[in-house]
Amino acid sequence: MRIALIQLAYGEGAEESVEERAARAADLVRNVGHDHDLVVLPELWSAGGFAIDDWQERSQDLEAVRAAEVGEAAEDGAGEPEWPPALAPLAAAAREAGVVLHAGSVVERTADPGEEGRHLSNTSVVLGPDGRVCATYRKIHRFGFGSGEPRLMEAGAELVITDLPAPADALTVGLSTCYDLRFPELYRAQLDLGAEIFVVPAAWPAARVEAWRLLARARAIEDQCFVLACNTAGTHAGVEMGGHSAVIDPWGTVLAEAGTEQEILSVQIDPGAVVKAREQFPVLADRRL
Numbered sequence: 627m628r629i630a631l632i633q634l635a636y637g638e639g640a641e642e643s644v645e646e647r648a649a650r651a652a653d654l655v656r657n658v659g660h661d662h663d664l665v666v667l668p669e670l671w672s673a674g675g676f677a678i679d680d681w682q683e684r685s686q687d688l689e690a691v692r693a694a695e696v697g698e699a700a701e702d703g704a705g706e707p708e709w710p711p712a713l714a715p716l717a718a719a720a721r722e723a724g725v726v727l728h729a730g731s732v733v734e735r736t737a738d739p740g741e742e743g744r745h746l747s748n749t750s751v752v753l754g755p756d757g758r759v760c761a762t763y764r765k766i767h768r769f770g771f772g773s774g775e776p777r778l779m780e781a782g783a784e785l786v787i788t789d790l791p792a793p794a795d796a797l798t799v800g801l802s803t804c805y806d807l808r809f810p811e812l813y814r815a816q817l818d819l820g821a822e823i824f825v826v827p828a829a830w831p832a833a834r835v836e837a838w839r840l841l842a843r844a845r846a847i848e849d850q851c852f853v854l855a856c857n858t859a860g861t862h863a864g865v866e867m868g869g870h871s872a873v874i875d876p877w878g879t880v881l882a883e884a885g886t887e888q889e890i891l892s893v894q895i896d897p898g899a900v901v902k903a904r905e906q907f908p909v910l911a912d913r914r915l
């Protein structure tokens with residue numbers, strides 16, 4: 627299974643509209659997609675991970691594409707859903723390249739408020755090679771200690787473990803986002819539901835990049851899963867991003883790691899490595915619950 631992580635760099639919102647940035651990301655997906663099975667983008671690349679003041683304006687309405695995900699649009703005979711601007715070029719690029727695309731996360735805007743009265747969420751979106759949404763995940767652990775995400779966004783409430791479509795169907799995927807990485811119980815819960823590979827888009831700052839690198843390896847080792855950790859590059863809203871995206875195998879071996887600038891990692895992984903690692907070193911069988 628061949629995987630590409632796109633460690634996208636960006637600056638301030640005013641420098642690049644959502645449409646311009648989405649077109650730039652889609653070009654990268656198109657360039658690498660044709661000879662990969664799964665391509666991954668980082669967290670909140672269209673809105674800016676720390677650009678809190680831009681979130682509302684750069685938020686995306688996913689209602690139509692979510693309806694298509696569960697087949698309602700097809701049943702209605704409505705045809706192609708109306709894509710939000712951050713995702714429209716990416717859906718086209720996934721389709722052209724015939725690749726499964728984890729499109730990172732967007733600031734999702736909902737018409738109805740959630741339980742805490744907010745209309746925004748940090749939502750990851752996965753697109754199939756037909757360009758349709760095949761999975762979504764709302765970030766469960768919000769980062770900001772009372773400001774930022776906890777102030778403006780609803781917390782996700784659902785674990786998402788999913789079998790992606792071909793050509794990325796070799797491993798069961800667990801979805802999570804950035805700050806989630808600090809909460810090992812989330813990954814244990816995903817493991818217990820069958821996860822074999824964790825995909826973690828992020829906008830993790832340079833100031834704590836060693837924690838990012840260490841925790842990504844820790845999650846791989848303790849759950850004997852692959853980890854695809856796709857961070858952001860650049861400086862936005864005054865916060866320098868840490869880069870160091872990585873592909874890590876179930877032994878904790880780093881198969882590839884990016885530097886701090888925009889970069890694309892391209893890695894061939896052996897899906898059989900998960901079962902082999904769990905058989906050769908059956909540590910999970912020794913858990914005491």
Ligand SMILES: O=C(O)CCC(=O)C(=O)O
Pocket residue numbers: 675768769803804805806808829830831834837
């Ligand atoms: O946990 C951290 O240090 C960074 C988390 C973060 O930036 C995020 O979740 O957006």
